Amino acid sequence: MSAAARVAGLTTSPIRAIASGAPADAxxxxxxxxGWDFPSVARESLAAWTETAQHCTYGPNTGIPELTTALVGYTGLDAEQIMxxxxxxxxxxxxxxxxxxPGSQVLIPDPAFPAYETLAVLAGATVIRYPVGAAHELDANFLIDALNSASRPSLxxxxxxxxxxxGAASAHMLNRVAGHCDQLGVPLLSxxxxxxLWLDQPQPSVREVSNTALVLESVSKGWAAxxxxxxWVTGPATLLAPARLIHNAMNTAPARPSQVAAAALISHSAEVLTESRAQVRARWDVLANSPLAQHSARNAQAGFYHWLELPPWADADPSAFILRVRDEGKVLVVPGSAFGPAGQHYVRVSLGGSLHTLYDGLARLAPWWERQC
Ligand SMILES: Cc1ncc(COP(=O)(O)O)c(C=O)c1O
Known part of the structure; x- marks a missing residue:
């Protein structure tokens, strides 16, 4: 495949695209x-490091020892199982x-974070989308059916x-999916x-039921950074080894000051995550008390996205409706179609920002769901 063909289908992230051309006061x-504070443990560790660092060296490809030690503690794994x-x-x-x-198939959910398809295409593969359950949860039956019908699945x-x-995944469903992937010899990336950022109850990791699955995590959401x-990615050393070489070729290692701050965050996970969960719950409370709640209650089990069904009067042309909400209503939400065909009649509303932005944004959004504008 030529370089031009490889990138031909790539565009700006559809999540960011909605902002281009938006009114300045949207x-x-x-x-x-x-949108809550960068935790003080990270700020303090960065300040201390800046005060004392005489050199700012690359550091090992595997990460600075403080960070790898913190991740060994957080995951309970050996360093060789963490990238x-x-x-x-x-x-x-x-x-x-x-x-x-190249030429293989990657199975991804519908709807899905857009990067999964982008990265599959960049690697020369195509995607097969499998449906999720009625509450947007992982349903192993749907995934296994799709996997069994794939001619050359590679991930x-x-x-x-x-x-x-x-939408969440139960340990039972994770176990079934991981077991089936093992049987077929296809790597599973979770x-x-x-x-x-769980809301009512802690959510299981696939690590609890499988020692062959790969797991993606970061300080970006739960640790507010x-x-x-x-x-980091966790999984079997054999699956991580080739990925490490690719990451080294592209990044060498994450920036050293960032790793210093991340090590402090992970070492203080208990208090940092408790605060983040409180911040997320406060945001769902803003939604619950907004007029929009009459049209759509919370359906998420974790995180800060509200998956909001479009009102019936938007059905004829969802894109035009979302652009009117943006240009006349002055509020930006992401079209559900950015996440796959199953998102056609939805928008994703991020509750993650500051509380006052959320409060004002939901007040602008609600009238569009209350009556035909
Ligand atoms: C589902 C999901 N995975 C991965 C990422 C990438 O996050 P990061 O690279 O900041 O860890 C994001 C970012 O929004 C995401 O929503």
Missing amino acids: ISLALGEP VTAGSQAGMFAIFQAHVE VVIGHPANPTG DEVYRE PGLRVG
């Missing part, structure tokens, strides 16, 4: 990043490049709690970047 409920990456996005890229064969991707729906660009 409120964004589009981007998925925490430190420049955000989970770079981890995802490295895994796709290492394991997806199975699950995302839970899911972006964009907040994107769990929102797992720590997306700008650090630090993530």
